[in-house]
Amino acid sequence: MAVVWHKWLRKSILSPFSSRAFSTLKSNPSQQIIKSPPLLSHDVPDVWTSNSMHCDPPSIGECYMFGYAVGTPLVCRGYAFGMSWVRSWKHGCECGCWCGCGYEVRGVPIRQILKKERYKYKYGYGWGSTGASVGAGAGVDTRYGVCRYGKFLKKKDNERRARVIDGKSMAAKIIAGIGGEVIRMQESIGKVPGLAVILVGERKDSETYVRNKRKACEEAGINFVMTKLLNNCTEDEVCEALLRYNENPSVHGILVQLPLPHHLDEEKILNVLNLEKDVDGFHPVHMGNLAMSGREPLFIPCTPKGCIELLVRSDVEIMGKNAVVIGRSNIVGLPASLLLQRHHATVSTVHAFTKNPEHITSEADIVVTAAGVPNLVRGNWLKPGAVVIDVGTYPIEDPSFEQGYRLLGDVCYEEAVMVASAITPVPGGVGPMTIAMLLSNTLDSAKRAYNFG
């Protein structure tokens, strides 16, 4: 492979690098949309952390390279690029190299990583080359942190950075308000709202989300109960637990934590849930009412409701704006589109079969993305000044984090923050608001049950 690389280098050394590299990248948008497998490992072998000129890939994957390197099968999925420059002046020259890649190195999704090397020679000419570091893709450079490149390089970091929409503190305020209402309820009628959660299996991320829900309930004074079932439990066991909560008058909201293990029929189970306690708002009756004008659903799904709250509380006008929702799932994308439409936005949907998603997205004033694909939305997908709500939460194993994993959003944050006017972080954006909305739905349900205004 090194031989091919050198041939190509000789042929291309005089060609202008950057425009070619980026236009090739741009004209191949499909390379940017690669769905990652679930729960990945961080093991990048040492060979990728050396910066030698040698680059025999240890295994075959997909890789696309630009600049002074050839498209080569490698362990890097997505794309990698490398480029060199030589700038000469009267008595010397400057040269250097950049290399980087996107998406995945040995299955590890990463933000755009860049290594930048720069050399100055006082006399004569020289060239910087990304050498084997290009050949090796950015696996070499995962240690160097997040890059800014191309047009993003030109902006100063502290200028034009988007406002960060702080979902965590917004949610804390909402939960405190709910707490106040719970006290009022308790003092007037001696009752408090109750939330029941059914958790099947041992997914670490689900356990964290449920733990966060319990903690929020405790803060607000909402009674929290949970049934934990084994991964291999039967449908009947789940339904029995559901039926018990359906009948229990001190439970006003029931949530079956998704995803369920594959052997369980989600639709069948959710159909058992009492409509008046379906605080997730997933039942077709709630969705139907959400979709039809002039009707009010009993419950609005928590995540899309949280997205709207984030926009409204950040003073982002929705009416008359172009909104793009990436994803069309029953629990996030579809209800988010319906809700935005209710708020009089003009809504486009982008999904896995959408052609030119970056073009559609780049016309949006508001982008809500819920695909579950890390780094799907790049800086150049966004209209300058757009507001970005990143719903995506993609867990990747990371032993350095307390829970053993960390979360990635759908948006390449470091790029988007230079283009957007406001953006939600992951974590700390939509997630906490989802929980606040769950509590709000539970409070509403209890108020309805006790006819308490």
Ligand SMILES: NC(=O)C1=CN([C@@H]2O[C@H](COP(=O)(O)OP(=O)(O)OC[C@H]3O[C@@H](n4cnc5c(N)ncnc54)[C@H](OP(=O)(O)O)[C@@H]3O)[C@@H](O)[C@H]2O)C=CC1
């Ligand atoms: N922060 C929070 O509170 C919450 C976060 N989430 C997160 O949001 C994300 C989405 O969740 P959910 O809706 O349940 O996921 P689903 O997998 O059910 O749906 C994903 C949607 O994204 C679309 N999609 C997938 N890949 C692409 C792509 N490359 N380009 C464009 N569209 C794509 C799919 O299209 P198609 O329909 O064509 O397959 C589908 O409509 C996940 O990361 C999830 O963890 C979910 C709930 C709450």
Ligand SMILES: Nc1nc(=O)c2c([nH]1)NC[C@@H]1CN(c3ccc(C(=O)N[C@@H](CCC(=O)O)C(=O)O)cc3)C=[N+]21
């Ligand atoms: N029936 C059902 N209803 C849901 O609403 C539901 C579900 N199933 N299954 C999974 C998704 C996902 N979801 C999240 C909730 C909280 C955070 C959350 O608290 N996130 C924190 C970080 C959490 C962490 O540290 O891992 C944050 O973004 O700051 C994230 C995601 C609800 N969902």
